Amino acid sequence: MQKRLRVVAISDIHAPSTKFSISELVRIVNAQSADIFILAGDIIDKKGSESLVRHFALVSTRLAKLAVLGNWEYKRNLNISKLKDEYEKIGMRLLINNISKISGITFFGLDDLIGGKPNFNIIRKTKTGSKPMIVISHCPESFDYLPIFSKFSLIVISGHTHGGQIAPFGIALCKPRGSGGYIGGWYYKGNNSMYVMRGIGTSGFPIRIGARPEILVLDLCSSF
Numbered sequence: 359m360q361k362r363l364r365v366v367a368i369s370d371i372h373a374p375s376t377k378f379s380i381s382e383l384v385r386i387v388n389a390q391s392a393d394i395f396i397l398a399g400d401i402i403d404k405k406g407s408e409s410l411v412r413h414f415a416l417v418s419t420r421l422a423k424l425a426v427l428g429n430w431e432y433k434r435n436l437n438i439s440k441l442k443d444e445y446e447k448i449g450m451r452l453l454i455n456n457i458s459k460i461s462g463i464t465f466f467g468l469d470d471l472i473g474g475k476p477n478f479n480i481i482r483k484t485k486t487g488s489k490p491m492i493v494i495s496h497c498p499e500s501f502d503y504l505p506i507f508s509k510f511s512l513i514v515i516s517g518h519t520h521g522g523q524i525a526p527f528g529i530a531l532c533k534p535r536g537s538g539g540y541i542g543g544w545y546y547k548g549n550n551s552m553y554v555m556r557g558i559g560t561s562g563f564p565i566r567i568g569a570r571p572e573i574l575v576l577d578l579c580s581s582f
Contacts, residue, residue, distance in 0.1 A: 363461055366390045367574040369398035369496065369517025370557025372430065373410045378558055378571065380413040390575050393420045394460060397450070398517045398555065399428025399470060399496030408441045415448035422460050423450035424467060428496040428518065429536060430561070432473025453494065455480060463578070464491045471497035472536045478503050486510050490578075498545075498554045499538030506548035514552035515576070516540070521556030521569030528568055534561075542569070 366387055373380065387395060395417050402410055417423060425445055431438065442452045451458055453467020455477040464486045468476040476495070482505045484491065490511045493504065498516040505512075521542040522530025530541050545552045558571045 361580050363463065363578040363580075364391065364393045365396060365492070365515075365574075365576040365578065366392035366394070367396035367398055367494075367515050367555065367576070368558055369555045370400040370428070370520055370559055370561075371397075372400055372403045372559035372561055374402075374404055374407050375564070376559035377564065380410070383558065384413060384416050386573060388416075388418050390573070392417075394465075395419045395423045396494055396515060397423075397425040398494055398515055399426050400430045400517065400557070400559075400561075401425070401428070402436060402441065403430040403434050403561070405435050405437070408437055408444050411441070411444050411450070412448055414450065422458065423448070424458060424465055424494065425450055425452045426467040426494045426496055427452070427454060427470045427474060429470050429472040429534075432470060457484065463489055466491055466493050468493060468495040468500055471495070471500050476500060476503075478505070481505060481512070489580075497536035497538075498540040498552060499536050501540065501545065501547065501550070501552045502538055504550060506550055508549070511549035511551065513576075513578075514550065515555070515574065516552055517555045517557050519554055519556070520560065520566070521572075523560060523566055523569050524563065525568040530569075
């Protein structure tokens, strides 16, 4: 018998400056029938706007909602304690170097590589048996610092790059610090894999070229 766990993730909304309707975004997310919903950082980029995460109270999931911080939450000096409280009010857990075990799978939320202090040692010490660990890390460069295990794998969900944001013919003209050698899509190293999302909003110039916004829908399948 095969069991499916559906993870739906988004990143880089950059509210309140985004021109994308958050209500429409919630509608699209709910249409995916998620078991677990993830916000992978750079969700709010203006101090005093922490309460905007309440829009995601309308996201429907079967199991859990998780979030991590991005560099802009730090760059714009958001009140992290207040942001955490706002997430908790809508039933969403903000992971800052913390673990959440859901349906037998370990989810680890790293602090942001640029603005925060990610603790990679916790991942090295975590035992998951043969099951994979899902690591949520806003900056994809974190992939280079993760351990490679022989008995189980790490699946990393990341964002930050906006797919280059301005990438004519798919060629990114520039990348933000913390991107490493990654732009978008799947990457592999040993038993580890990472998906880098292009995100939803913009930073700097309010335009996208050759890097359409995206939502990640990831189905994890196990046989029992």
